Amino acid sequence: METTTPAAAAADLTRRVRGPVLLPGQRGYDQERAGFNLAVEQRPALVVGATGAADVRAAVGFAADHALPVAVQATGHGAGRPIDGGLLVTTRRMADVHVDATARTARVGAGVRWSQVVERAAPFGLAPLNGSSPLVGAVGYTLGGGLPVLSRTFGWAADHVRGIDLVTADGRSRSVGPDRDADLFWALRGGRNGFGVVTSMEIGLVPVAELYGGGLHFPGEQASRVLHAWREWTGEVPETMNSSVALLRLPDTDGVPAPLRGRRTVHVRVAHTGPADEGAALLRPLRDLGPRLLDTVGTIPYTAIGAVHQDPTLPQSYDERSLMLRAFDGPAVDTLVEAAGPGPGTGIVMAEVRHLGGALGREPRHPGALDHRDAAFSLSLLTPPAGTAEAGPSPAEELLARMEPWGTGRRFLNFLGGPGGSGLAHEAFTPEALARLAAVKAAHDPGGLFPAAHLLPAGSGSGS
Numbered sequence: 380m381e382t383t384t385p386a387a388a389a390a391d392l393t394r395r396v397r398g399p400v401l402l403p404g405q406r407g408y409d410q411e412r413a414g415f416n417l418a419v420e421q422r423p424a425l426v427v428g429a430t431g432a433a434d435v436r437a438a439v440g441f442a443a444d445h446a447l448p449v450a451v452q453a454t455g456h457g458a459g460r461p462i463d464g465g466l467l468v469t470t471r472r473m474a475d476v477h478v479d480a481t482a483r484t485a486r487v488g489a490g491v492r493w494s495q496v497v498e499r500a501a502p503f504g505l506a507p508l509n510g511s512s513p514l515v516g517a518v519g520y521t522l523g524g525g526l527p528v529l530s531r532t533f534g535w536a537a538d539h540v541r542g543i544d545l546v547t548a549d550g551r552s553r554s555v556g557p558d559r560d561a562d563l564f565w566a567l568r569g570g571r572n573g574f575g576v577v578t579s580m581e582i583g584l585v586p587v588a589e590l591y592g593g594g595l596h597f598p599g600e601q602a603s604r605v606l607h608a609w610r611e612w613t614g615e616v617p618e619t620m621n622s623s624v625a626l627l628r629l630p631d632t633d634g635v636p637a638p639l640r641g642r643r644t645v646h647v648r649v650a651h652t653g654p655a656d657e658g659a660a661l662l663r664p665l666r667d668l669g670p671r672l673l674d675t676v677g678t679i680p681y682t683a684i685g686a687v688h689q690d691p692t693l694p695q696s697y698d699e700r701s702l703m704l705r706a707f708d709g710p711a712v713d714t715l716v717e718a719a720g721p722g723p724g725t726g727i728v729m730a731e732v733r734h735l736g737g738a739l740g741r742e743p744r745h746p747g748a749l750d751h752r753d754a755a756f757s758l759s760l761l762t763p764p765a766g767t768a769e770a771g772p773s774p775a776e777e778l779l780a781r782m783e784p785w786g787t788g789r790r791f792l793n794f795l796g797g798p799g800g801s802g803l804a805h806e807a808f809t810p811e812a813l814a815r816l817a818a819v820k821a822a823h824d825p826g827g828l829f830p831a832a833h834l835l836p837a838g839s840g841s842g843s
């Protein structure tokens with residue numbers, strides 16, 4: 380396999396695509412390959428800034444002719460192993476959003492961020508099933524399963540996909556759905572990458588214009604008390620109440636609200652889709668726990684959905700690991716607080732538990748490869764990337780090993796990021812689902828043009 384691309388061949392590709400074709404050293408190359416996770420530095424042999432499906436077909440055909448592996452990047456929020464020496468298709472120019480208010484659907488281009496869908500759907504009183512950060516790419520998130528802020532109320536984003544357009548390894552555009560190329564449609568909804576380049580997707584929207592939502596920020600010293608109270612509370616709340624708790628070590632920087640800067644905090648995030656007075660009554664036991672450093676919960680338009688989790692908006696350097704949990708009982712809380720709570724630093728900068736169940740547990744009419752319907756909670760951990768002085772021996776894996784008694788045995792693909800987390804992608808699936816994914820891959824990408832970590836035989840090198 381070639382690891383460099385002759386400039387003449389790249390010039391030929393430049394004539395066939397509308398977007399930029401960039402080689403290492405050329406102006407714009409570094410900007411085009413950069414993503415949100417600074418811990419992953421991709422050094423592709425060339426980058427194609429696709430403007431539409433025709434550009435993607437040309438890029439995929441070129442890669443096949445030159446035996447170059449292909450990876451896709453929208454925002455780089457889910458960056459895993461770098462596609463060094465291959466061809467990187469960037470999709471940020473494919474940013475069309477078309478809302479059909481009557482059908483309650485949106486057709487989104489491959490490079491669309493959730494914030495763009497939120498803005499376009501809001502005038503119709505509709506909302507997409509986006510996650511905590513509106514800056515994440517709609518397509519990459521949904522291909523990985525998509526755990527929305529309104530998860531218990533409406534379920535996985537992947538369950539709301541109506542159809543997917545993609546370019547497969549043969550260089551053809553296909554429209555797949557429940558009745559067309561059903562095997563690919565199954566694999567893409569949860570199996571994410573390794574099957575082709577998705578050029579657009581039709582997704583369902585939900586009728587939500589406003590929420591009772593925001594965050595309760597408690598001092599880090601209250602971690603044990605707050606987490607015990609929260610986990611008991613999750614046993615009583617209806618499906619209209621969505622929540623999570625994060626143990627945070629916040630930096631002392633301008634982007635962090637003044638009362639929280641440089642502190643350890645416990646951040647309870649809530650998003651209630653029912654009436655505000657009902658939401659306030661449900662939240663009362665948590666507010667009664669004591670003084671908050673900050674309390675932002677109130678009625679907000681759906682367009683302010685990013686305020687619920689307050690995820691960072693500037694690029695960061697991190698590794699992310701996850702474990703899906705069957706249960707989160709008192710001893711599980713103690714185990715988590717001991718390792719990630721207010722005691723001496725273990726290198727874990729965020730430990731987040733999300734309350735699952737509700738609609739997430741129900742089978743949709745057309746299930747996909749996503750398979751976490753048995754999970755009652757999700758646990759994800761952020762650490763500095765392995766290899767930095769701060770990181771030390773993987774504190775995240777040490778903690779996850781201790782949490783195994785409560786685990787389902789599987790991880791959530793979307794919560795495996797960075798150099799270390801992405802290598803665990805195969806652990807997101809049951810053996811049966813992995814075998815079925817491998818069969819779909821063999822049928823549609825027999826030459827392995829689209830490497831994917833979770834679809835490689837064990838011990839056979841890297842993928843993205």
Ligand SMILES: Cc1cc2nc3c(=O)[nH]c(=O)nc-3n(C[C@H](O)[C@H](O)[C@H](O)COP(=O)(O)OP(=O)(O)OC[C@H]3O[C@@H](n4cnc5c(N)ncnc54)[C@H](O)[C@@H]3O)c2cc1C
Binds near residue numbers: 457512523
């Ligand atoms: C701050 C933050 C908050 C998050 N919150 C949530 C959350 O609430 N719920 C949740 O489920 N996830 C969440 N995630 C995880 C996020 O959904 C994944 O990282 C997702 O993969 C990001 O997609 P992207 O396209 O933005 O990123 P990218 O890094 O550009 O892409 C991620 C992966 O998707 C593949 N991909 C992207 N576009 C295409 C395409 N067109 N065709 C084929 N493959 C493609 C890429 O190959 C890559 O493997 C969060 C991540 C961050 C950093």
